Structures are given as C-alpha cells and as structure tokens.
Amino acid sequence: MGAILRLLLPPRMMELAFEEKDFLACCGSTDFAKQMALISPFSSIEAAIDAARDIWFNKVDVNGWLEAFAAHPKIGESKSANNKSETSAQWSKGEQSTALATATGSSLQELAEWNARYWKKFGFVFLICASGRSTSEILAELKRRYPNRPIVEFEIAAQEQMKIIELRLEKLFSSNEKPASTGNQYSAIAVKKVEDRVSVIGGHLTSASEGSASKTLQIPTRTRPPITTHVLDVCPAAGMDVLLEMWKGSQPRPMFGESDKGGWVLQGCSTTDKDGRSGQLTNIVEFANPGMYKISFNTGKYSPGGFFPYVSILFEIKETQKLEHFHVPLLLSPFSFMTYRGS
Known part of the structure; x- marks a missing residue:
C-alpha cells in the first residue's frame, strides 16, 4: 500500500x-x-x-x-x-x-x-x-x-x-x-x-x-529480521528459550516420519522478554534464504509439569517469498498450543 x-x-x-x-x-x-x-x-x-x-x-x-x-x-x-x-x-x-x-x-x-x-x-x-x-x-x-x-x-x-x-x-x-x-x-x-x-x-x-x-x-529496507516470533500464555510468556534452525540435510526437505538428525543447522537463539517477544533470531537482511525452517520453544523449562516438553514449528519460505516477513507466534496453554503466520 x-x-x-x-x-x-x-x-x-x-x-x-x-x-x-x-x-x-x-x-x-x-x-x-x-x-x-x-x-x-x-x-x-x-x-x-x-x-x-x-x-x-x-x-x-x-x-x-x-x-x-x-x-x-x-x-x-x-x-x-x-x-x-x-x-x-x-x-x-x-x-x-x-x-x-x-x-x-x-x-x-x-x-x-x-x-x-x-x-x-x-x-x-x-x-x-x-x-x-x-x-x-x-x-x-x-x-x-x-x-x-x-x-x-x-x-x-x-x-x-x-x-x-x-x-x-x-x-x-x-x-x-x-x-x-x-x-x-x-x-x-x-x-x-x-x-x-x-x-x-x-x-x-x-x-x-x-x-x-x-x-x-519497490524492494523495502528492512527494519527487523525476516523471521520473528513471540509467545503468549494468556499473558506474555517471558523467559522462554527459543531456537531458529534451517534445514541443510542431504534431501531438499525433511520427510515426514523420517529421522532428521544432523539436518538442521542453528540460525540463532534467544529468550523471550517481559512482553513474550524474542530477541533477534537472524541478522537484519534484505531477503531470507528460501528453504525449510524450524522454530523450537523450550516450553518444558518455562512451564514444568506441562503437557509439552518442547514445541517445534516447521514452515517453508519459497523463492517467491524471500522479500516477505515471517512472524510465527506461539499461543500456549498447559494442554494446547496453536500458531499462525502473523504480521
């Protein structure tokens, strides 16, 4: 616009x-x-x-x-x-x-x-x-x-x-x-x-x-990294460890039901602040490298005794999307979670 x-x-x-x-x-x-x-x-x-x-x-x-x-x-x-x-x-x-x-x-x-x-x-x-x-x-x-x-x-x-x-x-x-x-x-x-x-x-x-x-x-000038996240648990979830990884395995993408050990390469890590927002998981770059990504949340450490020891979310950035922004939030409760692509 x-x-x-x-x-x-x-x-x-x-x-x-x-x-x-x-x-x-x-x-x-x-x-x-x-x-x-x-x-x-x-x-x-x-x-x-x-x-x-x-x-x-x-x-x-x-x-x-x-x-x-x-x-x-x-x-x-x-x-x-x-x-x-x-x-x-x-x-x-x-x-x-x-x-x-x-x-x-x-x-x-x-x-x-x-x-x-x-x-x-x-x-x-x-x-x-x-x-x-x-x-x-x-x-x-x-x-x-x-x-x-x-x-x-x-x-x-x-x-x-x-x-x-x-x-x-x-x-x-x-x-x-x-x-x-x-x-x-x-x-x-x-x-x-x-x-x-x-x-x-x-x-x-x-x-x-x-x-x-x-x-x-027009190619925009970024003001934040291309991939961001935050965590809400009714109120913002502070102090949760977050990892961002990219798939670099021998196959083009991880296959459902197959072991992916060794295929994921760490891109960045952070801990959520008082508002549930993570710090930078990647550098601020003009475009994101196309491929498969995974964001993992250490929910077990944040909420001991909860149903989920950790949560991982996989998503793909296509070649035609590399200039776009990808905000992948986690909405968490003790016995459920959901995600979506945000702004």
Whole structure:
C-alpha cells in the first residue's frame, strides 16, 4: 500500500516532520506516538509505515495495545470517551461512514447487542478496519470472530489496528502536504484523487497477496529480521528459550516420519522478554534464504509439569517469498498450543 502511494505522490510530499499529537491521531497509544515522533521526519510514507509496524508489533507493550483499542469508538457510535485526539475522532467517523450509510434501525440495534457481548467476553472494543465496509459485513465479521479464544482475538485486533494506522498515516501525509508556489501543484482535490486511486488499487487492507504485489514495485529496507516470533500464555510468556534452525540435510526437505538428525543447522537463539517477544533470531537482511525452517520453544523449562516438553514449528519460505516477513507466534496453554503466520 505504502509503495503504491509513494509512486503516485511527488517526493516533496514525503519530506514532512510530524509531532506526537499527529501520531496520536493515527494510533491511540501514547507510547507509539512518542516513539514515532522521536524518529520523525520520514523520507517517505513507506518509511513511516515500516517504522510504525516495527514500533507497534515489537516495541509497544500489552498496555499500549489496550490503550490504542480504547481510543476507538464502538462500531456504530461516533466517539470514544478515551480518544485523546479530535482528528482521530473525525477520521473514525469517516471510516465508519459506509457502515452508517448502510445501516438500518434493526441492524444498528443488533450491532449494539453484539458490541456489548464482545466487550463482555474480551474486555476491549471490537476492532476492525471499517473503511468501505457495510454494516452487514462488519456484523458478519464480528460474529465470525466472537468464538475465538481471547488470546487469539487480541492478536487479530492488533493486526486490525495496524491496518488503521497505515490508513491514517496516508491521510496524515496527504493532509499536511504544502503545495509549491510554482506550477503542477498538488491541491487538496488532487490529494483526494490520489487517495481514491489508492483505495481502488487496494485500499488500506494488507492481505498477503497485496503485500507481495507492492513488493514487486519497490524492494523495502528492512527494519527487523525476516523471521520473528513471540509467545503468549494468556499473558506474555517471558523467559522462554527459543531456537531458529534451517534445514541443510542431504534431501531438499525433511520427510515426514523420517529421522532428521544432523539436518538442521542453528540460525540463532534467544529468550523471550517481559512482553513474550524474542530477541533477534537472524541478522537484519534484505531477503531470507528460501528453504525449510524450524522454530523450537523450550516450553518444558518455562512451564514444568506441562503437557509439552518442547514445541517445534516447521514452515517453508519459497523463492517467491524471500522479500516477505515471517512472524510465527506461539499461543500456549498447559494442554494446547496453536500458531499462525502473523504480521
């Protein structure tokens, strides 16, 4: 998304410095806003988005995530009591405009009931990047996500918040552009047209396919290693040993049911911090080497007497994916675990 917008906007639009209050409008976490303001200005929208992703997923703690969630009004409502930014409130209203325009009295009532139900189960507002979504779409997504375990839903909400951050950073850059006094100026109307074109191309959504498409336009500069992980055990799991290995055996890949002794080569190791996030498992490089990888977690040492002495997760990075990022979290309880590819 950022790469597309960068191609459409003139370079002078990108050389802008912003204050903490500007970033607070993009995300309700004061820690996020402070860290973004400290490293501003940014050379481009993409640089700002890359920095925002790193700060949001790797440097803002659980309390910061909850603070950001609380700044959002419930879908169907105009304002949150915890919102510290008038700009953010205006943007929220605009992002919900499609939902409100397609709502009926009965659908708003149903939405309010499901919002209350969601809040009672999870303890935070139902978060979704609502721009361009109808009330029926949002209701369907709320009902689909409601059966999730709280720990899973917490991670999904954080990913939705990142989509909103990206969208608002683009608005921030566009609204603060200062036209030159000579010809070929970018007026407010021109900026709106750019936003519309970007929305048509892919909007604020950051699906895997869109991520791949944008990377074909511009090779990004990484701000973190290509492979990362974290561990959550209802709350963050601190002090867990983590190993990252890559398959270097005689066969192209380890075969199911066959011994893989000697085939795995250590790439890095770390221990999770107080937020459950591991340190660097690899160097920060432009691309990951294609192949089979394994992340192992010493769950037995972390939780003696649990059902799993250790957990290993295998995944493959293909040649066409080597520029992408691979976040492989572990969601753990004494008698179960799950994983997925995160952001």
